[in-house]
Amino acid sequence: MTRKEKLTDDSQKTKLDLSFLVLSEIVFDTKHQLALLKYLVVCGPHCVHGATLIMENVDGKWTANARRPCAQFIGD
Numbered sequence: 105m106t107r108k109e110k111l112t113d114d115s116q117k118t119k120l121d122l123s124f125l126v127l128s129e130i131v132f133d134t135k136h137q138l139a140l141l142k143y144l145v146v147c148g149p150h151c152v153h154g155a156t157l158i159m160e161n162v163d164g165k166w167t168a169n170a171r172r173p174c175a176q177f178i179g180d
Contacts, residue, residue: 123147126154137161 144154
Protein backbone atom coordinates (compact mmCIF):
# COMPACT_ATOMS: atom_id res chain seq x y z
CA MET A 105 0.00 0.00 0.00
CA THR A 106 1.37 3.41 -0.94
CA ARG A 107 1.43 6.37 1.44
CA LYS A 108 -1.34 8.10 -0.55
CA GLU A 109 -3.60 5.02 -0.31
CA LYS A 110 -2.98 4.81 3.46
CA LEU A 111 -3.91 8.49 3.96
CA THR A 112 -7.09 7.97 1.95
CA ASP A 113 -8.03 4.89 4.00
CA ASP A 114 -7.40 6.76 7.28
CA SER A 115 -9.49 9.76 6.23
CA GLN A 116 -12.41 7.51 5.26
CA LYS A 117 -12.31 5.79 8.65
CA THR A 118 -12.37 9.17 10.38
CA LYS A 119 -15.49 10.24 8.49
CA LEU A 120 -17.31 7.07 9.57
CA ASP A 121 -16.22 7.42 13.19
CA LEU A 122 -17.45 11.00 13.58
CA SER A 123 -19.74 11.73 16.51
CA PHE A 124 -21.64 14.95 17.04
CA LEU A 125 -24.29 16.65 19.16
CA VAL A 126 -27.10 18.75 17.69
CA LEU A 127 -28.96 21.17 19.97
CA SER A 128 -32.12 23.08 19.18
CA GLU A 129 -32.79 26.66 20.04
CA ILE A 130 -33.96 26.93 23.66
CA VAL A 131 -37.55 28.12 24.12
CA PHE A 132 -38.58 29.68 27.45
CA ASP A 133 -41.95 30.27 29.05
CA THR A 134 -42.93 33.89 29.76
CA LYS A 135 -41.67 33.73 33.37
CA HIS A 136 -38.38 32.00 32.40
CA GLN A 137 -39.03 29.15 34.83
CA LEU A 138 -39.34 26.43 32.16
CA ALA A 139 -37.30 25.80 29.04
CA LEU A 140 -37.79 23.40 26.13
CA LEU A 141 -34.73 21.90 24.44
CA LYS A 142 -34.28 19.19 21.81
CA TYR A 143 -31.03 17.30 21.35
CA LEU A 144 -29.72 14.65 18.99
CA VAL A 145 -26.54 12.62 19.50
CA VAL A 146 -25.09 10.87 16.47
CA CYS A 147 -22.34 8.52 17.60
CA GLY A 148 -21.73 6.58 14.41
CA PRO A 149 -23.49 5.34 11.29
CA HIS A 150 -25.84 3.12 13.32
CA CYS A 151 -25.99 5.02 16.61
CA VAL A 152 -28.47 7.87 17.04
CA HIS A 153 -30.42 8.96 20.09
CA GLY A 154 -32.05 12.12 21.36
CA ALA A 155 -34.88 13.64 23.33
CA THR A 156 -37.06 16.66 23.87
CA LEU A 157 -36.50 17.94 27.39
CA ILE A 158 -38.40 20.32 29.60
CA MET A 159 -35.97 21.93 31.99
CA GLU A 160 -36.97 23.78 35.14
CA ASN A 161 -35.29 26.63 36.98
CA VAL A 162 -35.09 25.47 40.61
CA ASP A 163 -33.44 27.85 43.06
CA GLY A 164 -31.56 29.60 40.27
CA LYS A 165 -30.23 26.41 38.66
CA TRP A 166 -31.54 24.77 35.50
CA THR A 167 -32.30 21.09 35.90
CA ALA A 168 -33.90 18.36 33.85
CA ASN A 169 -33.93 15.99 36.83
CA ALA A 170 -37.30 17.17 38.15
CA ARG A 171 -39.11 16.36 34.90
CA ARG A 172 -39.18 13.45 32.47
CA PRO A 173 -38.38 13.93 28.78
CA CYS A 174 -41.35 14.77 26.57
CA ALA A 175 -40.08 12.41 23.91
CA GLN A 176 -37.10 10.15 23.74
CA PHE A 177 -35.82 7.89 20.99
CA ILE A 178 -32.98 5.54 20.21
CA GLY A 179 -32.26 4.56 16.63
CA ASP A 180 -29.88 2.20 14.95
